[in-house]
Amino acid sequence: MLPFEDALIICDKLAKKFSITYKQMLNFTLGRHRCWKSIIAGFKEQFVDPKSENGGESFCRARMIRAGISIPLLQVEIPNPLHSLGKRIGSSFQNTRMIRPDYVWNVPSHVGDFTSIAAELDGKQKYINSNLLQQSHSSSTTDIILREKDRETALNLSGFKVVRFQFEEALANHGAIMIEKLRLAGVPFVDTWQKRKRQRLLARILGDKTLHKLQ
Structure with a gap:
């Protein structure tokens, strides 16, 4: 097994x-x-x-x-509130109509100012791998970083608290750092x-x- x-x-x-x-x-x-x-x-x-x-x-x-940790919802489609601003020129903006975070939890409304929590797994390859850069229609690592910031702004405006973690934080010590980040953010536990x-x-x-x- x-x-x-x-x-x-x-x-x-x-x-x-x-x-x-x-x-x-x-x-x-x-x-x-x-x-x-x-x-x-x-x-x-x-x-x-x-x-x-x-x-x-x-x-x-x-x-x-x-x-x-309570089982997260995966790849939930969230309307992008910034999409109504019109098409912004350049690959450094999150211009998609919908945003899909890696993990989502709904939380009671009395937990801070947010009604939902989104967690994102950050991998190094998407910043340095030329094939991945091309697939994401980005011309540089800077584009990736700026678009992620724009994406995070859109999630915040939609009522989401955003938590980011790296794979190494999930790998080491049975994921202790990742788990603590999520706990501090208010992710629900069973x-x-x-x-x-x-x-x-x-x-x-x-x-x-x-x-x-x-x-």
């Missing part, structure tokens, strides 16, 4: 490519592998989301789930019982004794 992070990367991609639903995965798992391991696999399958755009996003989401259940059923090692104490 793969570690949860690796398994989620693979399953997200397969679910997206073949339009596999959670119900289909669960029926397959429980119907062909009737043993204690199928309980663990079935529990993990509920977190699969075909809307994940790449392996990095899936990995980070797995770390969030393991830490007890209750204690659900968190402990995740810790048991998402154990990092197959031989972990917690796997044999299922309730």
